[in-house]
Amino acid sequence: MDLRFPYSPAEVSKIRVVQFGILSPDEIRQMSVVHIEHSETTERGKPKPGGLSDPRLGTIDRKMKCETCMANMAECPGHFGHLELAKPMFHIGFMKTVLSILRCVCFNCSKILVDEEEPAFKQSMRIRNPKNRLRKILDACKNKSKCEGGDEIDVQGADSEEPVKRSRGGCGAQKPKISIDGMKMVAEYKFQKKRNDEQEQMPEPVERKQILSAEKVLSILKRITDEDCQLLGLNPKYARPDWMILQVLPIPPPPVRPSVMMDTSSRSEDDLTHQLAMIIRHNENLKKQEHNGSAAHIISEFAQLLQFHIATYFDNELPGQPRATQRSGRPIKSICSRLKAKEGRIRGNLMGKRVDFSARTVITPDPTINIDELGVPWSIALNLTYPETVTPYNIERLKELVENGPHPPPGKTGAKYIIRDDGQRLDLRYLKKSSDQHLELGYKVERHLNDGDFVLFNRQPSLHKMSIMGHRIKIMPYSTFRLNLSVTSPYNADFDGDEMNMHVPQSFETRAEVLELMMVPKCIVSPQSNRPVMGIVQDTLLGCRKITKRDTFIEKDVFMNILMWWEDFDGKVPAPAILKPRPLWTGKQVFNLIIPKQINLLRYSMWHQETEKGFITLGDTQVRIEKGELLSGTLCKKTLGTSTGSLIHVIW
Numbered sequence: 001m002d003l004r005f006p007y008s009p010a011e012v013s014k015i016r017v018v019q020f021g022i023l024s025p026d027e028i029r030q031m032s033v034v035h036i037e038h039s040e041t042t043e044r045g046k047p048k049p050g051g052l053s054d055p056r057l058g059t060i061d062r063k064m065k066c067e068t069c070m071a072n073m074a075e076c077p078g079h080f081g082h083l084e085l086a087k088p089m090f091h092i093g094f095m096k097t098v099l100s101i102l103r104c105v106c107f108n109c110s111k112i113l114v115d116e117e118e119p120a121f122k123q124s125m126r127i128r129n130p131k132n133r134l135r136k137i138l139d140a141c142k143n144k145s146k147c148e149g150g151d152e153i154d155v156q157g158a159d160s161e162e163p164v165k166r167s168r169g170g171c172g173a174q175k176p177k178i179s180i181d182g183m184k185m186v187a188e189y190k191f192q193k194k195r196n197d198e199q200e201q202m203p204e205p206v207e208r209k210q211i212l213s214a215e216k217v218l219s220i221l222k223r224i225t226d227e228d229c230q231l232l233g234l235n236p237k238y239a240r241p242d243w244m245i246l247q248v249l250p251i252p253p254p255p256v257r258p259s260v261m262m263d264t265s266s267r268s269e270d271d272l273t274h275q276l277a278m279i280i281r282h283n284e285n286l287k288k289q290e291h292n293g294s295a296a297h298i299i300s301e302f303a304q305l306l307q308f309h310i311a312t313y314f315d316n317e318l319p320g321q322p323r324a325t326q327r328s329g330r331p332i333k334s335i336c337s338r339l340k341a342k343e344g345r346i347r348g349n350l351m352g353k354r355v356d357f358s359a360r361t362v363i364t365p366d367p368t369i370n371i372d373e374l375g376v377p378w379s380i381a382l383n384l385t386y387p388e389t390v391t392p393y394n395i396e397r398l399k400e401l402v403e404n405g406p407h408p409p410p411g412k413t414g415a416k417y418i419i420r421d422d423g424q425r426l427d428l429r430y431l432k433k434s435s436d437q438h439l440e441l442g443y444k445v446e447r448h449l450n451d452g453d454f455v456l457f458n459r460q461p462s463l464h465k466m467s468i469m470g471h472r473i474k475i476m477p478y479s480t481f482r483l484n485l486s487v488t489s490p491y492n493a494d495f496d497g498d499e500m501n502m503h504v505p506q507s508f509e510t511r512a513e514v515l516e517l518m519m520v521p522k523c524i525v526s527p528q529s530n531r532p533v534m535g536i537v538q539d540t541l542l543g544c545r546k547i548t549k550r551d552t553f554i555e556k557d558v559f560m561n562i563l564m565w566w567e568d569f570d571g572k573v574p575a576p577a578i579l580k581p582r583p584l585w586t587g588k589q590v591f592n593l594i595i596p597k598q599i600n601l602l603r604y605s606m607w608h609q610e611t612e613k614g615f616i617t618l619g620d621t622q623v624r625i626e627k628g629e630l631l632s633g634t635l636c637k638k639t640l641g642t643s644t645g646s647l648i649h650v651i652w
Contacts (some may be wrong), residue, residue, distance in 0.1 A: 021238030025248040032082035033057065033068050039277040039284075041269060052273055052280075057081055058253040068094070068180055078253025083279070086286040087303050088214040091144030092311040092318065093336075094244035095180055098217060101224075101241050104137050104232060106147035108173035110223035112231060113144040126574055137232060141158045146440065147173045178212070182320060183304075183311050185212040200452055213303075218245045246310065251276060254621070271332040275313045280436050282306040357504040366482035367540070372520040374457055374471035375482025376449065376502070381475045382408070384455060384504050385416050385446040398445045402428065402437050413448035413475075449504065451475055454514045456503040459491040466526065466533050468491035470518035485540070487520055489642065490533040511550060526652050532648045535641040544591070548635045550620050552587035553578065559585045566593060588630045597628035601650055606638045 023031075041053040047064075048054070055067040058078035066076040114121045114137065123222075124136035151155045176187040187210045223243035229236040257270035286302045303538055312324035316334035323331040341343050354439070359380045366375055404414030405428050408509075411541070418426040421442045431437055449455075451474055458468040467490070476482055481500055486496065503578055505511045526533045536544055546552060553560070556576075563569050574593070576583035601623065608621035623633030625647075633639075639647055 022243045024243045028082050028248045028250050033079040034081040036081045036083045039280040052276055055252055058255050060254045060258045078255040081247040081251035083084055083251055086283050088218045089246045089307050089310050090214050091246050092314050099180055100138050100243050102178050104141045106173055110220055110635050112228055113141045113147055115148050134233040144175055146175055151624040183307050187212050215246050218242055252599055275332055278309045282309055296379050359502045360499055363482045363483050363498050363500050364480040365485050369474055369484055371484045371486050372471055373474050375476040376473045377479045378475055381449040384449055387444045387446050388439055391445045399439055401447045413450055415445050415447040417446040419444040451471055454511050458501045459493050466523050469523050470514035485538050486534045531644040532642045535648050544635045544640055547587035548591055553584040556583050563588055591630050595628045599628050601624055601625040603639050605634055605636045
């Protein structure tokens with residue numbers, strides 16, 4: 001059992017599919033745990049039943065339990081309630097989609113305006129993407145002035161070879177011009193009015209505007225059949241068009257909109273709670289006006305006020321609309337503004353967040369460490385930890401680390417905590433008795449970082465896969481991260497004050513992913529361009545150029561020193577190219593020691609001229625490697641850098 005998560009009796013199963021859709025009014029009622037009727041949150045210092053802080057919605061008080069799941073504040077995720085709206089209301093997020101659908105269907109019979117036999121309709125049916133299909137049908141319906149078909153059925157004669165054309169059975173009603181005006185929809189009809197003249201009757205068009213209420217739009221959308229929904233690119237099982245009109249408003253639980261204790265007696269409510277209270281009040285006012293039989297224009301004004309508060313609850317930055325504000329005049333932070341932008345939930349709290357087990361400091365170069373190594377300061381290594389499980393194979397090593405404690409002797413690492421198998425966490429700073437430091441199999445020791453531990457290293461902005469890679473750490477003195485120069489290219493890093501981030505994996509699974517997928521040697525070639533993203537750079541590149549020149553010869557003492565730096569040296573010293581008067585080795589012989597024996601390569605240096613032909617060129621520009629032996633050529637950025645087909649690419 002994982003102690004990091006609360007116990008659940010539910011069976012663990014695999015997620016097979018994720019289906020997005022719109023909640024229907026019935027689904028909102030089914031998932032709701034309480035019908036919200038009161039705008040007040042508390043009554044006599046306690047959450048009011050049926051109010052916005054009903055105990056069944058969830059708890060934000062450490063002393064109380066949720067009445068739905070009986071869990072405490074830390075474990076209860078919260079449960080939705082619902083509010084029955086007095087009248088259907090537009091959802092501000094679906095206004096444009098509803099407008100597109102209304103422009104495609106008849107107001108009278110709710111059938112698609114364009115005929116199935118039309119080429120434009122047939123062409124749109126070939127489009128598989130639902131959003132693009134709706135756009136194509138909308139284009140086909142733009143020029144339609146009425147619902148086509150009526151009762152007329154075109155029947156060809158017996159001699160005609162054309163197939164019989166069958167209409168969609170449209171009603172022939174006129175199609176109005178529909179537009180959005182703020183938070184209202186307007187239908188504009190054109191009528192032909194006949195003017196009586198003595199000589200002749202002259203028809204002239206007359207325009208008449210009609211405000212479309214959400215109730216009227218709902219009745220139109222409800223009549224659309226499931227077959228027509230499919231044609232319009234909507235899945236009737238998960239997203240019927242009439243569900244885009246609000247009939248029931250879901251009420252989010254208090255953990256989404258927590259109140260803040262100002263002092264011992266007063267609470268400051270969240271903006272969403274304040275706006276929901278306004279919606280409930282105006283909804284009750286609208287119900288009263290309808291019940292009292294008020295005039296239509298009064299009911300319309302109350303409905304518009306409710307529509308305004310519902311719209312600003314979702315998005316309080318609507319163009320051309322006044323902002324909903326608190327009593328102080330501060331604009332309310334709506335749901336939309338909490339999700340979008342850099343500081344919103346997605347970018348600010350999910351994709352980017354503050355994390356534990358991470359470090360950040362300035363980077364400096366170090367040519368003595370390997371390309372996949374990372375120099376880590378002692379101050380960081382003795383602060384970050386990795387939870388290592390005690391096994392028969394590591395118990396002695398972990399005992400030594402526990403004895404060293406959180407403040408180990410210079411040059412050694414220790415441990416910070418012992419986590420017993422029952423979840424009890426022991427801080428080694430406060431353990432007085434040596435018996436408390438006793439380890440058993442299955443315990444976890446949160447030890448300091450050691451040489452060879454795997455970590456993730458990242459430089460912002462993270463623009464591609466290689467902006468975060470795995471490294472082996474090497475604990476070093478001083479206070480900066482040390483990097484091999486060749487690995488700066490994928491990070492786009494330089495050493496003029498750049499800072500980088502290190503993250504320590506906290507489980508075997510993440511360590512395995514770092515080792516198998518993200519280590520620097522596995523990221524040398526970019527999957528985007530199929531070429532190396534790192535190569536030999538700076539003085540290493542200059543050294544390779546100088547050592548592979550024709551006239552470079554190396555004395556015995558220098559050659560032996562080079563061999564001692566070679567980690568994979570097998571003890572076999574190659575014969576010198578020149579024996580007398582003293583042994584000398586060519587630079588190419590030194591380079592041959594590090595080339596894998598199975599490598600064959602034929603390339604040309606950057607300064608190669610087309611006039612130079614033959615096996616051995618005048619400028620030594622033909623780089624020829626056969627079975628790991630550099631036979632000719634001077635190495636340069638073209639043959640050792642990040643270009644496709646370079647020696648780095650071929651060896652990888």
